[in-house]
Amino acid sequence: MAINHFDSPTGHIADNVAGFARTLRACGLPVGPGAVIDALKALRLIDIGNRADVFSTLQAIFMTRHDHAPIFAQAFDLFFCIAEEGKNMLDPVQPLDQARKPPPSASRRVLEALSRPAITSEREAPQGQEMRPSVSDLEVLQKKDFAQMSAAELAQVTQIIANMKLPQARLHTRRIRPDPRGSRLDLRRTLRGGLHTGGEIVDIHRLGRIDKPAPIVALLDISGSMSEYTRLFLHFLHGITNRRGRVSVFLFGTRLTNVTRALRARDPDEALAACSSVVEDWAGGTRIATSLHDFNKLWSRRVLGQGAVVLMITDGLEREAGSELAFEMDRLHRSCRRLIWLNPLLRYDGFEPRARGIKMMLPHVDEFRPVHNLSSIEGLIAALSQAPGRHGRGAARGLNEGHYARSR
Structure with missing residues (x-):
């Protein structure tokens, strides 16, 4: 028999359902006012003391896509803080730090949505306030270095990167x-x-x-000096991986790790969490020559066929730079159609390739580009959108003639 707790027009249940809908919208789920009304009507027909019934009812109304299921489950557990029998549904929502057993694998998106101050009524909402960043804010974010951004700015940049128009350059094959x-x-x-x-x-x-779309292979440095840039670039690659095929992603520090399968998760937070779980040397040292040797030996023939474009993001600061590094870079360059080196050190106006590792790597790349802000990523998208041609003399010509792009 259904238990009815809606004797009064207002109460904790209605406030909690409306607040839960706002949390889901902050997490990216399309939940409108009509869904809130339908949820309140549906809760009249079930036993409100049964946690499973409440969860299934709200899930059937608020969730419209299967890939939103992990986010919905995590938001439900964290927002209502329900015990085994769901008796706290009638009480006000507990603060996040008072939750008895928050899920250990809750995504960062849910935690940030719950940490925002909730607006309890329309009168408290600022009139005419736009939730989107203004034009002046976007201009600042376009030129600002990723390493100098605050947490709020990084969240905005992550959303902007997810909405970027992804490259669609195609290759002419011999098949007819x-x-x-x-x-x-x-x-x-x-x-x-x-x-x-x-x-x-x-x-x-x-x-x-x-x-066919040109295959893209990304080799990302995850050493301590590259962690800020690598995480944001992983969001960019996540969007590419989920919107087109033939994308392979490898992370390297002291060893090489293939994270292509982990990055295919629909939710970006879940994808990055899966990448972190399979990588053991995050924010550690750098062994570029060893990592390239492993890639050329184990993965080159598998992923570099049919005119692949290789994106390598690293600062090139290799401690043990020797002839092996130059040999592996030359082998990688000959195996792909186009090799693009993305280096955040190009953000400095007075940058010169003085480090030994950079000198050995530079003659074997086709393009040498920065990757420190939004403008540099947009420049990369424009370059990838062009039809890839066979590599020429490399980026050494670009350095001498000022060919590589500087995004400020």
Whole structure:
């Protein structure tokens, strides 16, 4: 028998459901006012003391996509702080620090949404306030270094990166398929069609090449000096991985780790948490030559086929820079169609390739670009959107002629 606790028009239940809907919206779930009204009506028909029934009811109304299930479950547990039988549903929501058993794997998105000050009524909401950053704020964020941003600014930048238009450059393959605008004549289909018209050729069939997205392989340095830039660039790669195929991501510090499968999670927080769980040398030392040797030996033939574009983000500060580093860089350069080196040290106007590791790596790359702010990532997107060509003389020419881009 259903238990009705909605005798008064206002109460803790209605406030909690409305607050829970605001939390889900802050987490990115599309929950509108109509869903809140439907949830309050549905809760009249169930036993409000049964936690499982309340969870299933709110999930059926508020959740519209399957990949939102982990976020919804974590937000439900943290927001209501319910015990085993769900008796606290009628009490005001407890503060986050008083929760008895918060889920250990709760995503950062849920925690940040719950830490925001809640607006209990429309009268308390500022009139005409825009939740989106202003034009002046965006201009500042475009040029500001990732390492100098606050937590709130990093959250805005993460959202901007997720909404960026991703590169869609395509490669012309040797395979062909029927194409009415193709450049080659399909003689077989043309003659076969003439059999139905007494030998007269009426329709001329053509063939065209098949276009495929250019494969992207990313090699990211996760040493201590690169951690701020690598995490934000992982958000960029997460968007690429979930919107197009043929993307492979490797992290390296003192060893090489393939995180391609972990990065395929729909939710970005879950994807980065999965990457952190499989990487053992995060924010440690750097062994570029050893990591490149492992990649060239174990993964090169698997992921660098069909004209792959390699993105390597590292500062190039290798302690044990020797002939092995130059050999592995040359081998990587010859195995891919295009090698782009993203170095945050280019943010300095007076940067010069004086370090031994940088000198050995630089002659074997095609482009040398910065990766320290939003403008530099937008420049990379523009470069990746172009049709990739065969590599030429490398970035040494770019340094001498001022060819590489500086985003300020």
